[in-house]
Amino acid sequence: xxxxxxxxxxxxxxxxxxxxxxxxxxxxxxxxxxxxxxxxxxxxxxxxxxxxxxxxxxxxxxxxxxxxxxxxxxxxxxxxxxxxxxxxxxxxxxxxxxxxxxxxxxxxxxxxxxxxxxxxxxxxxxxxxxxxxxxxxxxxxxxxxxxxxxxxxxxxxxxxxxxxxxxxxxxxxxxxxxxxxxxxxxxxxxxxxxxxxxxxxxxxxxxxxxxxxxxxxxxxxxxxxxxxxxxxxxxxxxxxxxxxxxxxxxxxxxxxxxxxxxxxxxxxxxxxxxxxxxxxx
Amino acid sequence: xxxxxxxxxxxxxxxxxxxxxxxxxxxxxxxxxxxxxxxxxxxxxxxxxxxxxxxxxxxxxxxxxxxxxxxxxxxxxxxxxxxxxxxxxxxxxxxxxxxxxxxxxxxxxxxxxxxxxxxxxxxxxxxxxxxxxxxxxxxxxxxxxxxxxxxxxxxxxxxxxxxxxxxxxxxxxxxxxxxxxxxxxxxxxxxxxxxxxxxxxxxxxxxxxxxxxxxxxxxxxxxxxxxxxxxxxxxxxxxxxxxxxxxxxxxxxxxxxxxxxx
Numbered sequence: 001x002x003x004x005x006x007x008x009x010x011x012x013x014x015x016x017x018x019x020x021x022x023x024x025x026x027x028x029x030x031x032x033x034x035x036x037x038x039x040x041x042x043x044x045x046x047x048x049x050x051x052x053x054x055x056x057x058x059x060x061x062x063x064x065x066x067x068x069x070x071x072x073x074x075x076x077x078x079x080x081x082x083x084x085x086x087x088x089x090x091x092x093x094x095x096x097x098x099x100x101x102x103x104x105x106x107x108x109x110x111x112x113x114x115x116x117x118x119x120x121x122x123x124x125x126x127x128x129x130x131x132x133x134x135x136x137x138x139x140x141x142x143x144x145x146x147x148x149x150x151x152x153x154x155x156x157x158x159x160x161x162x163x164x165x166x167x168x169x170x171x172x173x174x175x176x177x178x179x180x181x182x183x184x185x186x187x188x189x190x191x192x193x194x195x196x197x198x199x200x201x202x203x204x205x206x207x208x209x210x211x212x213x214x215x216x217x218x219x220x221x222x223x224x225x226x227x228x229x230x231x232x233x234x235x236x237x238x239x240x241x242x243x244x245x246x247x248x249x250x251x252x253x254x255x256x257x258x259x260x261x262x263x264x265x266x267x268x269x270x271x272x273x274x275x276x277x278x279x280x281x
Numbered sequence: 282x283x284x285x286x287x288x289x290x291x292x293x294x295x296x297x298x299x300x301x302x303x304x305x306x307x308x309x310x311x312x313x314x315x316x317x318x319x320x321x322x323x324x325x326x327x328x329x330x331x332x333x334x335x336x337x338x339x340x341x342x343x344x345x346x347x348x349x350x351x352x353x354x355x356x357x358x359x360x361x362x363x364x365x366x367x368x369x370x371x372x373x374x375x376x377x378x379x380x381x382x383x384x385x386x387x388x389x390x391x392x393x394x395x396x397x398x399x400x401x402x403x404x405x406x407x408x409x410x411x412x413x414x415x416x417x418x419x420x421x422x423x424x425x426x427x428x429x430x431x432x433x434x435x436x437x438x439x440x441x442x443x444x445x446x447x448x449x450x451x452x453x454x455x456x457x458x459x460x461x462x463x464x465x466x467x468x469x470x471x472x473x474x475x476x477x478x479x480x481x482x483x484x485x486x487x488x489x490x491x492x493x494x495x496x497x498x499x500x501x502x503x504x505x506x507x508x509x510x511x512x513x514x515x516x517x518x519x520x521x522x523x524x525x526x527x528x529x530x531x532x533x534x535x536x537x538x539x540x541x542x543x
């Protein structure tokens with residue numbers, strides 16, 4: 001039921017929106033004057049690798065969008081072929097102790113902010129979206145993807161165990177049977193496969209069309225009271241959010257323990273070597 | 282056997298042993314204190330008379346149930362509002378946790394509380410050109426937690442969350458396609474027959490083993506609700522007490538009156 005206390009604290013969506021464009025270092029936020037919908041663009045060349053700085057900017061941008069009373073949030077990328085390549089391996093390979101702590105904490109913060117966001121969220125997936133890229137997309141409420149790209153949580157293929165909350169995002173989108181299988185397999189889905197299984201909701205032929213379809217989804221809430229909407233979404237997602245909140249210290253320690261295993265470091269080293277070779281060719 | 286309390290009827294088919302529970306509060310089976318009370322009594326009666334199953338339907342040929350009676354929430358007497366919500370909670374616990382096989386023959390529109398009743402059952406058959414959905418949020422209400430339990434029990438999670446936050450109403454075809462209902466029938470008789478067939482699938486099943494298995498699936502929801510029901514009641518009372526909500530409900534009721542005049 002509606003909680004009047006919260007109702008009185010948060011004003012109803014105001015009528016006028018100002019166009020606003022702010023740039024932190026690695027993300028941009030633009031609010032459409034007409035629709036009141038904010039587009040959050042990841043902009044860290046070359047592949048939107050999620051490093052400490054991008055994660056911090058992402059989280060700050062989400063908070064900014066919630067604070068400026070936008071009607072919704074669309075997450076997209078400035079890169080024409082990659083939505084986000086996921087976690088930046090450089091943050092995990094022979095890491096500085098303090099920095100790797102801050103890095104994982106920033107990832108936890110970004111997930112809590114996006115998965116638990118009070119505004120309607122949608123991802124315009126305008127490029128490949130493996131691992132952390134897929135995590136961001138599945139933390140939103142709606143996904144539109146461009147043709148001939150791939151998406152999935154392929155952590156196991158890289159020898160990494162996706163934490164519990166990656167599973168939470170996946171389970172909020174896929175049927176349990178499909179989610180478990182895909183995570184264990186580290187499976188990457190093509191746009192067509194993702195559409196068929198329900199991992200994405202729609203396909204679009206261009207970034208513009210994807211943004212438009214995301215805006216249409218957010219438009220379905222035009223007549224819905226924003227507070228009632230936020231509380232209803234929270235009802236669905238609070239258990240997973242609370243779980244990470246209560247376990248985040250252990251979650252961090254688990255990650256640090258894992259990443260410091262010599263075998264893991266060796267594996268990451270080999271992977272980075274192969275990336276460098278590929279880049280040279 | 283046929284017993285009539287005021288607003289529901291129970292008829293047990295002699296041959297099949299299946300009980301049909303009919304909602305009968307004209308004009309639209311709006312759920313007020315009395316109807317909820319009778320509904321609860323009828324569910325318990327059916328459980329106790331060793332029926333083989335329960336089919337929920339409506340005597341109205343256009344509306345299964347229009348959901349909670351808004352008049353009960355508009356400027357309510359405090360004790361009466363408390364009673365209304367407690368009865369609704371009781372009905373949900375009784376129907377969702379019913380030991381018998383349950384099915385809904387949805388022979389008319391089923392918005393909000395009507396959809397809640399239908400999705401508390403194990404099987405749903407709907408007639409063409411009906412509308413069904415949990416649209417509470419369209420009225421500015423946060424759907425209570427048992428709405429979420431019911432939807433998650435019937436729909437995939439992604440679709441359940443989206444439908445509840447949108448307050449979406451589905452047509453017969455959409456409901457069938459998404460799995461919100463299991464079958465479509467062309468008449469009420471056919472709907473009742475299909476519900477009977479579903480209940481008939483348990484003929485070879487031990488009733489106790491069946492009900493304990495059903496409870497395994499639903500026990501966590503029922504338990505969580507029992508733990509939270511007093512808190513849940515208080516938040517409903519705080520909600521109906523809110524001036525903005527009363528104003529909205531007043532406007533809504535005015536609109537209904539105007540529509541009825543035209």
